Amino acid sequence: MNHLTSVEIYIWNYLEENKAKIIQMTVAQIAESAHVSPSSIIRTLKKKNFSGFSEYKNMEKQKLNRNDWIYGLTKDANQVVSENIEELLMTVRLLESENLAKVVENIFHAASVVIISRGLSVRIADSFARDLQFLDVKAVSLYQDNMQAYLENLPRNTFVIGLSLSGETDLIVATAKKAKRDGKKF
Known part of the structure; x- marks a missing residue:
């Protein structure tokens, strides 16, 4: 050598x-x-x-x-965790630290958190909502066609997070714009 x-x-x-x-x-x-x-x-x-x-x-x-780095989980479960962590790391790298800090602050000060998504982003949104629930945050993942109507009935102190791989999913963009107009934090 x-x-x-x-x-x-x-x-x-x-x-x-x-x-x-x-x-x-x-x-x-x-x-x-x-x-x-x-x-x-x-x-x-x-x-x-x-x-x-x-x-x-x-x-x-x-x-x-x-590597089964989470003791007690099956190989398949560890693979899912690994994929979610990889996706999260890629997303976090795209965010500036100031923006990320604001998102975290908004999550923990909101009455509830709604994560809207479609297609391939649904699995990530579901996982994120469950993770927030473990932290005692009222969170739900929403991917139905009627998400705009659902958001109308939520309090103004609802923090809405939109997930879209392209950033251009029509329903997510339209729902985000409506949520902002309705006074929700986005």
Whole structure:
């Protein structure tokens, strides 16, 4: 095995200590985060017997998916949890920290939380609503065609969260606009 330089040791330790984050990033993003060059990361991985970053990243993803890291859950249950965590991490990365803090504050100060969604976002909305319920937040996931009528009967202190993979789902956008007009926080 080739000996690692001090910079390469730093890079290897950085990769190993940030595995959950690393598998969601590009080599350029990691380089920026670790304050090193992408070529230094590739060189380090090659010295550690990887063909490149893709092989390392794929191996770490497989380890994460195989690992029953929540004791007592089946492999399938852990896979679902892993997928939800991955989706949540991708979503959180898109949010600015100030906006995220406002969302969390609104959730915990609202009389109730309604998460509206359609299609592939429904599973995420259901999971999010259940997670909020475990935190004693009155939350419900709503994906029926009549969601606008449902929201009309809720108090003004209802916080509405819209989930849409594209951000352009007609019913979600129309419901969000109506909720805002009706004085709901969105």
